[in-house]
Structures are given as C-alpha cells and as structure tokens.
Amino acid sequence: MRAEGARAGSGPGGVKPFAELSQASVTVAGVSEQPLIYARGLVKRFGDFTAVDGIDLDVAAGEAFGFLGPNGAGKSSTMRMISCVSMPTSGELRILGMDPVRDGSRIRGRLGVCPQLDNLDPDLSVRENLTTYARYFGLSRAEARRRTEELLDFAQLREKASGAVEPLSGGMKRRLTIARALVNDPDLVLLDEPTTGLDPQARHLLWERLFRLKQRGTTLVLTTHYMDEAEQLCDRLVVMDGGRIVAQGSPRSLIETYSTPEVVELRFPDEADYAGKLEGIGRVDPLPDRILLYAEDGDAAVAEVHRRGLAPSSVLVRRSSLEDVFLQLTGRTLVD
Amino acid sequence: MVTTMLAARVSPGRVGAVLGRNVAALRTGPSYWLVLLSGFFEPVLYLLSIGVGVGALVGGLELPGGGVVDYAVFVAPAMLAVSAMSGALSETTFNFFFKMKYSKTFEAVLATPVRPLEIALGELSWALVRSSLYTGAFLVVMVALGLTSPVGALAAFPAALLVGVAFGGVGMAISTLMRGWQDFDLLTTGQFALFLFSGTFSPVRDYPAVMEAVVAVTPLFHAVELVRGLAVGQPGWGLLGHAAYLVVMAVAGLVFAARRIQRTLCV
Numbered sequence: 001m002r003a004e005g006a007r008a009g010s011g012p013g014g015v016k017p018f019a020e021l022s023q024a025s026v027t028v029a030g031v032s033e034q035p036l037i038y039a040r041g042l043v044k045r046f047g048d049f050t051a052v053d054g055i056d057l058d059v060a061a062g063e064a065f066g067f068l069g070p071n072g073a074g075k076s077s078t079m080r081m082i083s084c085v086s087m088p089t090s091g092e093l094r095i096l097g098m099d100p101v102r103d104g105s106r107i108r109g110r111l112g113v114c115p116q117l118d119n120l121d122p123d124l125s126v127r128e129n130l131t132t133y134a135r136y137f138g139l140s141r142a143e144a145r146r147r148t149e150e151l152l153d154f155a156q157l158r159e160k161a162s163g164a165v166e167p168l169s170g171g172m173k174r175r176l177t178i179a180r181a182l183v184n185d186p187d188l189v190l191l192d193e194p195t196t197g198l199d200p201q202a203r204h205l206l207w208e209r210l211f212r213l214k215q216r217g218t219t220l221v222l223t224t225h226y227m228d229e230a231e232q233l234c235d236r237l238v239v240m241d242g243g244r245i246v247a248q249g250s251p252r253s254l255i256e257t258y259s260t261p262e263v264v265e266l267r268f269p270d271e272a273d274y275a276g277k278l279e280g281i282g283r284v285d286p287l288p289d290r291i292l293l294y295a296e297d298g299d300a301a302v303a304e305v306h307r308r309g310l311a312p313s314s315v316l317v318r319r320s321s322l323e324d325v326f327l328q329l330t331g332r333t334l335v336d
Numbered sequence: 337m338v339t340t341m342l343a344a345r346v347s348p349g350r351v352g353a354v355l356g357r358n359v360a361a362l363r364t365g366p367s368y369w370l371v372l373l374s375g376f377f378e379p380v381l382y383l384l385s386i387g388v389g390v391g392a393l394v395g396g397l398e399l400p401g402g403g404v405v406d407y408a409v410f411v412a413p414a415m416l417a418v419s420a421m422s423g424a425l426s427e428t429t430f431n432f433f434f435k436m437k438y439s440k441t442f443e444a445v446l447a448t449p450v451r452p453l454e455i456a457l458g459e460l461s462w463a464l465v466r467s468s469l470y471t472g473a474f475l476v477v478m479v480a481l482g483l484t485s486p487v488g489a490l491a492a493f494p495a496a497l498l499v500g501v502a503f504g505g506v507g508m509a510i511s512t513l514m515r516g517w518q519d520f521d522l523l524t525t526g527q528f529a530l531f532l533f534s535g536t537f538s539p540v541r542d543y544p545a546v547m548e549a550v551v552a553v554t555p556l557f558h559a560v561e562l563v564r565g566l567a568v569g570q571p572g573w574g575l576l577g578h579a580a581y582l583v584v585m586a587v588a589g590l591v592f593a594a595r596r597i598q599r600t601l602c603v
C-alpha cells in the first residue's frame with residue numbers, strides 16, 4: 001500500500017532547491033519508516049450522524065495523498081481530525097507518531113493547515129496575518145518577518161501586503177491562507193480544497209509550488225473536486241463516499257481498475273433510448289446530456305457505433321480520467 | 337487541577353502571541369482609539385457630575401471605618417472599580433465574541449500549537465491592558481482632584497488590576513455562552529444594574545436588608561469595597577475576603593472560557 005508513495009524524487013534524497021526555505025526536515029530523513037498518518041477504524045460522529053465511518057489510512061513521509069469524494073463524503077471531517085483540531089469519536093489515530101489527544105499542541109506545531117473556508121484575521125493586514133500566525137508557532141520576531149517576506153512572494157501578494165484582508169479577491173485570500181499554512185515550514189501540509197476559487201493560472205502556479213514542496217520532502221495531504229488536480233499532484237488517493245473509503249490507489253491504478261483506457265462521449269440529437277442500442281460495445285453509462293461508452297479502443301468503438309447505423313450528433317474519444325472512476329464509484333458527477 | 341493545568345500546559349510565548357495579535361489589530365484599526373477614549377471618559381463624567389455635582393448637595397459621608405469624607409471621595413473609588421470593570425468587559429465581551437463567533441480568529445489560532453487556555457489567558461491579558469489604561473488614567477485624575485492620596489492611589493492600582501482580571505475572566509465566560517448580538521442587551525442591562533447598586537453611590541448599609549444581602553453576593557460590590565478600602569486609606573482584614581472573591585471569579589471565568597472554546601470550536 002505504501003510502495004507507490006516511495007517513489008524516486010519524493011523521498012529523503014529529494015532535491016532541496018530553495019536553500020532559504022530549507023530548515024532541514026528532520027522527520028523525513030529520520031522517521032521515514034513510521035507512517036506520518038496512521039488511522040484504524042477512525043470514526044467521527046456529530047450527534048447521531050456519522051460523518052466518518054471507520055476508515056483506515058497510512059500516509060508515508062514524502063507522499064502526496066489525496067481525498068476525493070462528493071459533497072458530504074466526510075473529507076473535511078477527516079482532515080480536521082488529522083489537523084488535531086477535532087477529536088475522533090472512536091478509532092485509533094497517530095499523527096507524526098504521536099497521539100492527537102495527548103500531544104495535539106506538539107503535533108500542530110509541525111503541521112500546516114489550509115482549511116476549506118478561509119479564516120484569515122480581518123483585523124490584521126495581509127502581512128500581519130502571516131507574522132502573527134508565525135508567532136503562534138513560536139517563531140522569533142525576526143524569523144517571522146523573514147518567513148513572511150518569502151511567503152508574500154510565494155503568494156504573489158507583495159503589492160497588497162500593507163492592505164487589509166477584506167478587500168482581497170477570493171483567490172487572493174485563498175493564496176494567503178495557503179501561504180499562512182506554510183509559515184512554520186511544516187513537515188505535513190493539509191490542504192482542504194486548496195484551489196477552489198483560484199483562476200486557472202493561479203491554480204497551475206500553486207500546483208507547481210506544491211510540487212516543489214513535495215520534492216523537498218514535505219508530505220502533502222489534500223482534498224479536491226478537481227480530477228486533474230488529483231492526477232497531477234497525488235501519488236495515491238482514496239475515494240470517500242458516505243464516510244467510508246470506497247477505493248484507493250494511485251490515480252493510474254484506479255483508472256485501470258475502475259475504468260477502461262478510453263472513453264467515448266456520444267451526444268444524440270433526440271431523446272430515444274440509445275443506451276440499449278449500444279449494448280455490447282462496452283460498458284454504457286447514460287448521463288442526462290450524453291452517453292459514456294467505456295472501451296479498450298475508442299476508435300474501434302466509434303466504428304462499431306457507426307456500423308450499427310447510429311448517428312450521434314457529436315463524438316469525442318478521450319483517455320479515461322479519474323472523473324470516470326469517480327462516476328463509476330459514487331454514481332455522481334462532479335458539479336463543483 | 338487548575339494549577340496543574342497551568343503549570344503543565346501554558347507557554348508564556350504563546351500567550352504572548354495571542355496578546356501580540358491584539359496589539360497588531362490595534363495598529364490596523366484606527367477607530368479602536370475612539371472606543372478606547374470614550375470608555376475612559378465615561379466614569380470620569382460620572383465622577384464629575386455625581387461625585388462632585390451631587391456631592392455639593394449631599395455634603396460629608398461617614399465611612400464604615402470611622403471618619404467623615406467628602407461625597408466625591410466616597411464615590412471616586414467606586415468609579416475606579418467601574419472603569420476597571422468596563423474596560424475589561426468591553427474587551428472580553430464584544431471583541432471576544434466577535435473573534436470567537438464571527439471572524440473565526442480563534443478557529444484559525446486553534447490550528448496552531450496554541451491551546452484554548454492560552455487563548456483565554458492571552459485575551460485576558462489584553463483585557464487587563466485596556467482595563468489598566470483606564471484605571472491608571474483615572475487614578476491620575478483622582479489624585480489631581482485631591483480625591484485620594486498618592487499612597488492611596490498606589491495601593492488601589494493593583495486592586496483595580498484584580499478587578500479587571502476578575503471581570504475579564506467572567507466576561508469571556510459569558511461571551512462563550514452568547515447566542516448572538518441580542519444577548520448583549522441583557523449583559524448591558526446587568527452591567528448597569530451592578531453599576532447602580534453595588535455600594536457605588538451610597539453605602540450598602542443604607543440599603544434595605546434584603547437588598548444588602550443580594551448585593552453582598554454580586555461582584556462589583558466586592559470590587560468597590562476592596563478598591564475603596566485602599567483608596568481612602570482604611571485597609572482591614574475584610575478586604576482579603578473581597579480580594580478572594582475576585583480571585584475565584586477570575587480563575588473560574590478563565591477555566592470555564594477555555595473549556596467552552598474547546599467544546600464549541602474543536603468539533
């Protein structure tokens with residue numbers, strides 16, 4: 001299970017391109033045997049409602065690990081338990097080898113947390129949001145200032161540094177929240193839907209930044225509704241639904257297991273039952289606006305469609321993606 | 337239990353960081369200075385209008401420890417206690433509530449090594465800063481008007497600090513229970529009742545017996561008695577009882593607030 005995480009470049013030997021950022025991550029080199037996150041039968045209940053229903057996790061040092069799942073699947077509830085801000089209702093949880101109940105404060109000191117909803121301090125300027133946060137982690141004033149200047153560049157918010165937080169755009173606030181999560185140079189970074197609200201350019205920039213963090217040996221755990229993001233960033237991921245893990249593996253292995261190499265998207269001009277007429281070509285998944293046809297060879301499948309005398313108004317052959325896995329597993333598309 | 341909690345878990349650096357956040361917020365929000373200023377002037381205005389104005393009609397007043405003083409000398413320490421109370425309460429109610437419920441400031445802090453008790457201590461220290469600014473300035477006014485001696489002022493100042501800590505602790509505890517802004521009307525009314533009936537404007541021995549008994553369990557009464565005893569230069573063992581009441585109030589408020597922060601935000 002852990003094998004996929006220990007890939008070349010992501011382990012202790014990873015390059016550390018930023019001398020100024022690298023307060024050597026001792027953990028990664030030292031305790032790489034022990035999973036940074038270890039959970040068995042983890043449960044979170046809110047009153048009678050079970051949000052997380054007995055999940056097992058092992059996330060190794062240096063790994064980039066993702067949570068996928070529809071709204072309400074329990075991703076954020078799980079992330080909050082890993083962040084040591086919410087206590088598990090039952091089950092076993094170890095973060096960085098420590099117990100969140102006893103050592104919560106020590107663990108949090110080595111985590112970087114970007115919550116799903118920004119909780120920046122509205123009474124502080126952009127810059128003070130970073131320096132103040134650094135002080136909560138016990139950084140000296142000088143160190144806090146130094147980190148802040150680096151992170152202002154990281155988040156590309158230097159021009160806004162002296163201004164208030166409120167007038168920032170949604171994407172800028174998001175970037176500031178992510179930057180704030182890195183202020184203590186964490187060993188484990190937890191990002192709950194980090195790129196929601198970011199424009200495509202900022203999204204790609206963040207991916208690149210996260211990739212560099214990963215190369216330095218930082219362990220990343222993120223949730224996302226963007227399949228391309230999960231495929232780009234995650235070595236391994238789990239798909240959650242209804243508080244349970246319904247599938248796990250690398251993006252590629254999930255696609256291989258739950259989908260076919262290629263998918264044909266067919267649209268027809270009328271509402272007739274085409275699904276029946278496509279039977280036998282491959283697995284058929286009728287959606288409200290189109291029909292998906294899972295096939296080993298997309299072009300061969302299209303040829304077969306035409307041979308059967310069907311005339312779709314549009315045909316698209318594409319490689320299978322996590323989106324298809326998600327659809328297959330949860331029966332839902334991602335509308336977010 | 338409280339002492340072990342304090343000894344084992346509190347980091348002065350983190351408490352300082354919470355305090356430092358409030359100092360930084362002060363720099364950013366200029367309107368805050370206006371609020372600060374008006375909070376100081378309120379008890380001064382009461383002192384001048386009632387203490388000095390009404391005092392001219394009332395004449396002298398006999399102290400429990402003997403001796404007759406001007407009415408203004410009697411009222412001034414009470415106004416000092418009131419300013420310590422309102423300084424601490426304004427910080428730990430409105431502002432604390434906003435940070436806890438609306439701006440999610442505490443939620444963000446709880447994702448760092450800072451613990452709920454450290455948040456409460458940091459906020460209380462900040463309330464104490466504001467309260468002591470009020471009381472320090474008020475004591476200067478009292479000395480300038482000849483309403484207490486410099487020695488009396490020096491003795492009354494730490495007592496006023498204790499009053500600030502006590503009301504700050506309870507203020508936080510109350511804030512964690514507030515459901516919304518409408519609950520603050522209740523608090524304001526309660527605060528005003530304390531202001532009128534805590535032996536502030538007349539000695540409690542002049543109250544009807546039932547009322548005297550009720551007042552004896554309310555906090556501002558103990559604050560007023562403690563501060564007045566020191567400011568008029570009549571210290572006695574009885575003052576220790578009043579001080580003990582305030583210490584219990586501070587610790588209970590602090591621990592309760594920390595618990596509630598944990599309960600409501602760490603879910």
Ligand SMILES: Nc1ncnc2c1ncn2[C@@H]1O[C@H](COP(=O)(O)OP(=O)(O)OP(=O)(O)O)[C@@H](O)[C@H]1O
Nearest residue numbers: 046051069070071072073074075076077078116603
């Ligand atoms: N504090 C809470 N009190 C009660 N129920 C809660 C609480 N937090 C979460 N839940 C419930 O737990 C379930 C899982 O919520 P969670 O936020 O973990 O989902 P999610 O996978 O992060 O969803 P999304 O993709 O929408 O962010 C939801 O049904 C939610 O209503």
Ligand SMILES: [Mg+2]
Nearest residue numbers: 075076077116
């Ligand atoms: Mg969520």
